[in-house]
Amino acid sequence: xxxxxxxxxxxxxxxxxxxxxxxxxxxxxxxxxxxxxxxxxxxxxxxxxxxxxxxxxxxxxxxxxxxxxxxxxxxxxxxxxxxxxxxxxxxxxxxxxxxxxxxxxxxxxxxxxx
Amino acid sequence: xxxxxxxxxxxxxxxxxxxxxxxxxxxxxxxxxxxxxxxxxxxxxxxxxxxxxxxxxxxxxxxxxxxxxxxxxxxxxxxxxxxxxxxxxxxxxxxxxxxxxxxxxxxxxx
Numbered sequence: 722x723x724x725x726x727x728x729x730x731x732x733x734x735x736x737x738x739x740x741x742x743x744x745x746x747x748x749x750x751x752x753x754x755x756x757x758x759x760x761x762x763x764x765x766x767x768x769x770x771x772x773x774x775x776x777x778x779x780x781x782x783x784x785x786x787x788x789x790x791x792x793x794x795x796x797x798x799x800x801x802x803x804x805x806x807x808x809x810x811x812x813x814x815x816x817x818x819x820x821x822x823x824x825x826x827x828x829x830x831x832x833x834x835x
Numbered sequence: 836x837x838x839x840x841x842x843x844x845x846x847x848x849x850x851x852x853x854x855x856x857x858x859x860x861x862x863x864x865x866x867x868x869x870x871x872x873x874x875x876x877x878x879x880x881x882x883x884x885x886x887x888x889x890x891x892x893x894x895x896x897x898x899x900x901x902x903x904x905x906x907x908x909x910x911x912x913x914x915x916x917x918x919x920x921x922x923x924x925x926x927x928x929x930x931x932x933x934x935x936x937x938x939x940x941x942x943x944x945x
Binding site: 823 | 883932934
């Protein structure tokens with residue numbers, strides 16, 4: 722596609738619910754990153770993939786967070802048993818090659834946990 | 836740990852020049868990025884420095900000193916549309932993750 726597409730754009734969940742956030746990167750982009758951005762803060766690294774391989778997941782806050790990219794294209798970030806502190810914008814970014822310079826970001830998925 | 840510092844907020848006047856500083860302490864370094872983020876929107880790429888020196892691109896310039904762990908973004912001829920957050924980010928190794936600072940909110944006054 723022309724850009725990085727994320728869905729849903731907005732998600733309201735009750736505490737304890739599971740959510741799944743989808744990222745569709747630019748076609749052919751090798752690298753895919755997930756970030757969490759709280760209001761007024763910079764993006765915090767969660768995890769990243771080269772093709773289907775998850776090379777770094779050190780930023781995932783707890784074992785309730787899980788990400789996958791099974792075919793090296795679309796990625797899903799899953800959050801189980803959501804908590805209020807999970808409320809944030811979840812940004813996905815892709816870049817065309819390993820170590821590529823420019824990350825292109827999607828518009829983000831805003832998660833609100835009540 | 837990894838640390839990227841930049842001022843929280845800055846204010847400048849339309850038509851003026853502003854410099855946003857960024858200092859970093861990371862376990863490795865393979866490039867520094869600046870991104871612009873308008874409220875409620877995705878970050879967009881502004882500049883990339885991997886070698887020491889100044890990179891100029893139109894009204895925006897970015898400087899890097901690797902020995903000092905320091906960069907700045909210089910914005911000239913400020914316009915109202917430049918009101919945004921400016922994010923400094925570092926790639927720590929060639930194939931590694933990119934980490935961001937907390938961002939600097941720039942307010943432009945008429």
